[in-house]
Amino acid sequence: MTRERPPDRRVRRTKQRLDDALESLIIEKGYDKTTVQDLIDRADVGRSTFYAHYETKDDLLASWGDQLAAEMELQMAQQQTEAGSIMPSLALFRHMAEAHHVYKAMIGSRGGDIATAMVHSSLLRHATSGLERRPDAGNKTTIPIEVRAEFLTGSLFSLLTWWVDNDMPYPPESMDEMYQELTRTA
Amino acid sequence: MTRERPPDRRVRRTKQRLDDALESLIIEKGYDKTTVQDLIDRADVGRSTFYAHYETKDDLLASWGDQLAAEMELQMAQQQTEAGSIMPSLALFRHMAEAHHVYKAMIGSRGGDIATAMVHSSLLRHATSGLERRPDAGNKTTIPIEVRAEFLTGSLFSLLTWWVDNDMPYPPESMDEMYQELTRTA
């Protein structure tokens, strides 16, 4: 068991700066158009310093995205225990509402894919385990769980992105209700 | 009314070569990693020739994707008139099965986004008009058509991509049935 040493304060500062720079640049000009040069300028960090911590721009994005995902997981875990719903959809709608600047900026840019892929597996896990745990009262469908899980995940995603992209025309609670009703069959 | 002149035979040949090169390269190494240099090497075409016809790599992809979309539209239009279903899902599953090499190669690469975006609007149109035309027998939902259309489109997409990405474990007809059942509510 090798003891984890807390990172140097300088390292923490540098990473924090880069994270902040990334977020503001994503909102400002989108992930695609953001260059490494932009990042280190905004973060006021040396070029070699950047590459000392991250291999590529995508690497930074992934690391930054992990933090968002962690927050998300927290909120999802809460709803999971509360309601009997399979997907933690309400938590997701609320979470996206909070950070909507970022998500809207990422939709359509390549950063969206990376973020999407990161969250997708996590959501799919929720769906699968939720379906397995479910009493399945009066549900005589023969559709494999795999397919149903993918359906639940994909349709939720589509509503989430549509909603944010259209500047959230309905409150999170309404979106959640609609999603619940639309996926009654699954 | 300016009469449309058919393009020079040389132009046709060049574009055909580039289209072929694009398709084979997408399958071979993915869209992202394909460079303009790769394209013109494979197509055996001069660099300046490429830029005489397309502004960027994405431009070529879009033009090439239009052809796929056109084929798709054809198959979709047929099913539309036949069955009473809202979405031409069966036609889509069959279409993707035919060109699955290409689609699977594009899933996850940035090319996927561009292609996805192209098809998305077309599918959304189908969904919207289908919902408007529908008799709505015994359907007392208050969910706005916009949301339902997005739901139908998004969930269909997710099943399509999952299906192709997992090497089509079920026949197109089964996938279509499952999709129909899962979206009974909408």
Add this chain to the structure above:
DNA sequence: TCTGTATAGAACATCATGTCTGATACCGAA
């Protein structure tokens, strides 16, 4: 205070993109 490590700054090689040139080959219409 002292040692190890992170950082700055800048130079550098590499690679892909997109532009531009003039010479050549080809097309389609007369």
Add this chain to the structure above:
DNA sequence: TTCGGTATCAGACATGATGTTCTATACAGA
């Protein structure tokens, strides 16, 4: 078949982003 218009080729070139490497300096933690 000829001829004018145009597509193509080959290559050079400018540009901009990426990632590497170096040394001197600043700082953290013990």
